[in-house]
Amino acid sequence: MPTFVWDYLPEYEAERADILDAVSTVFESGQLVLGPSVRGFEEEFAAYHGLPHCVGVDNGTNAIKLALQALGVGPGDEVITVSNTAAPTVVAIDSVGAVPVFVDVRREDFLMDTGQVAAAITPRTRALLPVHLYGQCVDMDPLTELAGRHGLKILEDCAQAHGARHRGRLAGTMGDAAAFSFYPTKVLGAYGDGGAVVTADEETERDLRRLRYYGMEERYYVTRTPGHNSRLDEVQAEILRRKLRRLEAYLEGRRAVARRYAEGLAGTGLTLPALAQGNDHVYYVYVVRHPRRDEVIEALKAHDISLNISYPWPVHTMSGFSGLGYAKGSLPVTEELAGEIFSLPMYPSLAPELQDTVIEALRKVLDRFN
Known part of the structure; x- marks a missing residue:
């Protein structure tokens, strides 16, 4: 029998009853979109990180995209990141009209070489986007210092780092916002696509909720563009609630x-x-x-x-x-x-x-x- 890098079936067999109960819970709730399971997961995922806000979205790519927009990154702005990442990190930067600027990585651990970031900053730089790669965190202290000195935003790409810590601090709690993916292979994976953004900032959270829902702050009325249809699915949210406990x-x-x-x-x-x-x-x-x-x-x-x-x-x-x-x-x-x-x-x-x-x-x- 072939051996593969990843296989969800053994885990599914062990958790089958709970996963199927999660699906049944949603189907019997009478609310299939942005219902109690999404709200519950947002609250619980935010609490896990010790943060006040979490906004569930449809995938990790849009988590980065919407977070960049909510942080004020747009056409012509530069975002400093790395090239040894999954392409969606950079696709998301491009999708808001910003320009990715790459720095090299450290040979020993594959993480962003933060010593190269200062030289990459220009008057057009708007944000730093460290990728917590393969399951461990970038050294955030130099980036925090640079961001403070130059008035930059920090968006953490945490798609591969659920639960990872850097000097005791959870991945996702060291910047202005953090984007997560719940693609099935992830440390915390759904049974399909899913994503979320966590933040301590109330205005950022409000913009994220508007952006994921067409630009609406109330039903049927678009207050400001651009907006998207980027909602976390209710079934996936309920499955993620169960898995978050594990x-x-x-x-x-x-x-x-x-x-x-x-x-x-x-x-x-x-x-x-x-x-x-x-x-x-x-x-x-x-x-x-x-x-x-x-x-x-x-x-x-x-x-x-x-x-x-x-x-x-x-x-x-x-x-x-x-x-x-x-x-x-x-x-x-x-x-x-x-x-x-x-x-x-x-x-x-x-x-x-x-x-x-x-x-x-x-x-x-x-x-x-x-």
């Missing part, structure tokens, strides 16, 4: 899988994930490095193991963003990592015996290259 168990499950990899793959020649100082990692994906990555992945297919690369193409190298003018070699560490990284199976319900199969196959394959 989030800490999911985190411990992921950390247990990571510990097993660290023990089983020590001394193999793989570069294993590095924990940045002050971070609590949640291991959304378990990303390793090898200089002969493509050969390793190909050899593992003979063992019926299919792995993923997150991400093989830095955004600045994609033809769809060629207009930004980044030449090959402009982000050397990002480009180097893209040729070496790959992800091992990672989800909290990954059976130890299945993980041992992956570890054993990897050790056999890597012996050939060492």
